[in-house]
Amino acid sequence: MPTPPDARVALVTGSTSGIGAAIARRLARDGYAVVIHGRRARSDAEANRAEIGAVDYIAADLADAAQASRLIAELLQRHGRLDVLVNNAGESVRIPHADLKAATPAVWRRMMDVNVIAPWVLVAEAEAALRRSAETGRPACIINIGTHAAVRPKGGSIPYAASKAALHHATRLLALTLAPAIRVNGVAPGLVDTPMSAGWDAAYELWNTRSPMKRVAQPDDIADLAAALIANDYVTGEIVIADGGLNLT
Numbered sequence: 001m002p003t004p005p006d007a008r009v010a011l012v013t014g015s016t017s018g019i020g021a022a023i024a025r026r027l028a029r030d031g032y033a034v035v036i037h038g039r040r041a042r043s044d045a046e047a048n049r050a051e052i053g054a055v056d057y058i059a060a061d062l063a064d065a066a067q068a069s070r071l072i073a074e075l076l077q078r079h080g081r082l083d084v085l086v087n088n089a090g091e092s093v094r095i096p097h098a099d100l101k102a103a104t105p106a107v108w109r110r111m112m113d114v115n116v117i118a119p120w121v122l123v124a125e126a127e128a129a130l131r132r133s134a135e136t137g138r139p140a141c142i143i144n145i146g147t148h149a150a151v152r153p154k155g156g157s158i159p160y161a162a163s164k165a166a167l168h169h170a171t172r173l174l175a176l177t178l179a180p181a182i183r184v185n186g187v188a189p190g191l192v193d194t195p196m197s198a199g200w201d202a203a204y205e206l207w208n209t210r211s212p213m214k215r216v217a218q219p220d221d222i223a224d225l226a227a228a229l230i231a232n233d234y235v236t237g238e239i240v241i242a243d244g245g246l247n248l249t
Ligand code: NAD
Pocket: 013, 014, 015, 016, 017, 018, 019, 020, 038, 039, 060, 061, 062, 063, 088, 089, 090, 091, 092, 114, 145, 146, 147, 148, 188, 189, 190, 191, 192, 193, 194, 195, 196, 197
């Protein structure tokens, strides 16, 4: 689909399911020309693109930095501008924290490649376009999707939590470095009902019984928050925890 002239363009990574799809759907409703992304071939994702109301879909395996760079190049070639980048794609691995040997160097590298280095490459490749966006009168915006497990010593595994903690810190450092042209914020969800959390029964039980809000988040809860941070033109360098208040208990 062609991008309407003057439409602000948003890229949401990992957006054929879960939180990414909800954010993409929400930004499309808010009037953005949304480009969604995943690993499947373009023809396999056409139904997702149509359902979300996105203008385009681009495939890239973000574990490969060259493909991450190409994702931005291809987007700019096809749409000419980028105003909002949502680094949502991420991978989790479940390893008992005490099983240190199971968290091999390969596991660590995978978590760092997908959860930290890929967002970094996308930001670096998008920086010039985002700065051009800021010349149109509003700061450009980056949202990084982290996790509550990067704020408290929790989570499916230490490599996952630590990789997201690195993403949180990079978020603050980038906010300082890229202001005032580009705002950079993070959202740190607690448990969200998505394909990633399927089978995490103990976590569901915990959220449904112990969290002040007495439920897990739906993807739209996180999308609402991301959309609010995108709509605001002032907030930068914040990591907003969206865990239904579990961190208070
Ligand atoms: P999901 O599995 O539906 O979405 C993850 C997306 O990332 C998928 O679209 C997947 O294809 C994409 N992705 C993963 N590895 C990729 C790679 N190498 N290259 C390209 N794309 C890749 O799960 P979700 O819960 O919607 O996750 C979205 C984000 O939210 C993730 O960053 C996750 O860490 C974070 N998060 C999820 C929860 C939760 O409880 N579901 C909690 C906290 C944070």
